[in-house]
Amino acid sequence: MSLPRTMRALRLTAWGAPPELVELPVPEPAAGEVLLRVEAAGLCHSDLHIMDAPAGRMPYELPFTLGHEVVGTVVATGAEVDHAWLERLVAVHGVWSCGRCRACRRGRENYCFALTGPIGCGIGYDGGLADYLLVPDVRHLVAAEGSDPVRLAPLTDAGLTAQHVVRSLGADLDGATAVVVGVGGLGHLALQLLAPARLACLVAVDPRSEARRLAIRLGADAVTASAKDAAEWLDDREDGQGADIVLDFVGSPETLDAAADLLAPGGRIVVVGSAGGSVEAAKGGRLPRGFAVTAPFWGTRRDLEEVVALAASGAVRAETETFSLAEAPAAYARLRAGEIQGRAVVVPAR
Numbered sequence: 486m487s488l489p490r491t492m493r494a495l496r497l498t499a500w501g502a503p504p505e506l507v508e509l510p511v512p513e514p515a516a517g518e519v520l521l522r523v524e525a526a527g528l529c530h531s532d533l534h535i536m537d538a539p540a541g542r543m544p545y546e547l548p549f550t551l552g553h554e555v556v557g558t559v560v561a562t563g564a565e566v567d568h569a570w571l572e573r574l575v576a577v578h579g580v581w582s583c584g585r586c587r588a589c590r591r592g593r594e595n596y597c598f599a600l601t602g603p604i605g606c607g608i609g610y611d612g613g614l615a616d617y618l619l620v621p622d623v624r625h626l627v628a629a630e631g632s633d634p635v636r637l638a639p640l641t642d643a644g645l646t647a648q649h650v651v652r653s654l655g656a657d658l659d660g661a662t663a664v665v666v667g668v669g670g671l672g673h674l675a676l677q678l679l680a681p682a683r684l685a686c687l688v689a690v691d692p693r694s695e696a697r698r699l700a701i702r703l704g705a706d707a708v709t710a711s712a713k714d715a716a717e718w719l720d721d722r723e724d725g726q727g728a729d730i731v732l733d734f735v736g737s738p739e740t741l742d743a744a745a746d747l748l749a750p751g752g753r754i755v756v757v758g759s760a761g762g763s764v765e766a767a768k769g770g771r772l773p774r775g776f777a778v779t780a781p782f783w784g785t786r787r788d789l790e791e792v793v794a795l796a797a798s799g800a801v802r803a804e805t806e807t808f809s810l811a812e813a814p815a816a817y818a819r820l821r822a823g824e825i826q827g828r829a830v831v832v833p834a835r
Contacts, residue, residue, distance in 0.1 A: 488520075488560065493833070494615035495813050498548040500540040503814055504614075512611075512619040514563035519570060519620050521577070526613035527554030527639035528813070528820055528829040529670070534759065535608065536817075544602040545609035552831070553579040553606050554642045555613030556634040559626075566623060574634065575626040576641050576793055577613065578786050581605035584624055595649070595783045614813055616833050627789050637796050639670065639803045639828035642783065644792045647675040649784030650732060650755055651682075652791075657730065657753065662686040664715055664747055665705070667734035667758060668696040670803075670828045673703060675732060677801045680704030686722070690715050690740075695826065699804070712743030719747070727773075728752060738762040751775035803828050809835040 492511045495504045514520045532551050535543060555577040559570045581604070582589050582597035589597050603609020605625070606618060620626060629637055651658075663684055665672050668691040679687055680703060688707045689700035697708035709715040719727050727749040733740050736758025744754045744764065750773040754764060757780075765771070766778050784792075795801040804827025808816040816829045 488617075492616035493810055494550040494611070495552070495810065496548045496550050497536060500538055500542075500547070501536070503536065503817070504551055506811060506814070509615075511617050514561050514566075514619060516564040517566060517622055518563040519559050519566055519623060519626065520561040521555070521557030521575065521618045521620060522560045523555060523557045523613045523615060523618050523833050524574070524634035525556050525638035526552040526831045526833070527642065528816055528831065529554060529642055530820065531642075531759075532607070533817065533821055543609075549607075549609060550611040550613075550615050551607050552612035552614030553608050554638050555579070555606060555618055556629060556632070556638045556641065557613065557618055560617070570623060570626070574629050574632060576629045576632075576637055576789060577606060577618070577620060578625045578627060578789050579605040579607065579642060580783055581610065581621060581625055584622070592785055592787055594785050614810065614831055616810070624786070627786065627793055629793050632793065632797060635805055635807055635830050635832060636803055637793065638830050639805060640674070640792050640796055640801065641789060643671045643828060644674050644796070644801055644803065645784035645789050646757065646781070647671050647678055648792050648795070649788045650757060650781050651675065651678045652788060653779070653781060654730060654753075654755075658682040658684060660685050661729040662688070662719065662727070662749070663730040663732065664688045664690060664712075664728040665700075665732050665734065666690045666712060666740050666744070668693075668700045669734060670825075671757060672732075672734040673699055673804060673827060674801060675734065676700055676703040676705060678795075681800075685724075686719075688715050688718065688728070699826075712740060712747055716743070716746050726750070730755065732757060734758045736760045736762050745771040748773055748776060753777040753779065756780040805830045807832050807835065809833075
């Protein structure tokens with residue numbers, strides 16, 4: 486396949502500054518590497534946190550290309566890579582783990598011990614908000630033939646994280662009352678993954694009326710505008726006593742403070758959002774007896790394989806709005822303003 490010599494890429498060039506659309510050479514894959522033509526790349530609130538960081542806060546060197554939710558087609562391979570990958574549509578596992586440490590050997594790539602600096606594409610390394618993406622190893626690819634790239638791209642982070650969270654809860658979901666705080670890019674996917682579980686009750690919390698309407702369509706038994714309202718609604722139920730599981734996809738000081746009032750004895754708070762909140766985990770404090778607090782990170786390659794399969798079956802679906810690569814800066818501005826319903830997805834060929 487004949488490839489162009491140059492490509493466009495949305496690069497973060499200075500901390501605390503918006504990214505810039507620049508022209509770069511199309512990279513050539515070395516041994517073990519693969520080159521993808523990017524079909525779709527999602528935008529994420531994590532990108533905003535990276536852009537807004539002051540110099541020295543993040544362990545990444547500038548410049549690098551943003552975009553960690555990527556679906557593409559393999560267009561070139563380096564030596565030692567099976568040519569059967571060529572022309573295949575793939576989802577990129579954005580955690581570029583070492584593959585050798587104890588965590589990786591246990592299938593826990595998202596907790597790889599070597600990830601002390603850059604995490605993966607778009608997070609310290611060049612990402613997918615470009616015409617082409619160089620991936621260092623086929624270990625980071627999951628075949629996705631027959632998938633819709635636009636629908637699948639945001640699932641490689643938002644869906645992957647939600648799947649990792651829900652799968653980690655396992656049997657704790659059986660007969661449980663669960664509260665999802667924040668029906669945004671991740672929360673609306675978590676609701677879809679939770680709906681088939683054998684829950685006693687599923688409550689969604691979001692101040693936006695359109696988000697609450699979406700939550701009802703996705704299987705929530707009840708919706709409220711605030712965590713306080715959710716606590717009151719749960720207390721009025723026959724079994725009362727709050728929630729066994731609180732999934733906070735916002736993670737602000739306000740939502741995490743309210744989680745203490747939502748939680749039932751023996752319950753678990755799962756902190757997914759990163760909006761600056763904290764939880765005081767102390768016996769004898771506000772949290773009820775037997776509490777647990779977890780803060781899962783992204784997801785494993787196995788989780789991504791499951792997400793791709795769920796998407797193919799129609800069991801999980803991202804609400805999306807699409808943009809061209811040139812429109813990506815404006816899309817980020819709308820994401821920052823809370824004007825994106827679901828997930829924003831960039832289609833470079835658009």
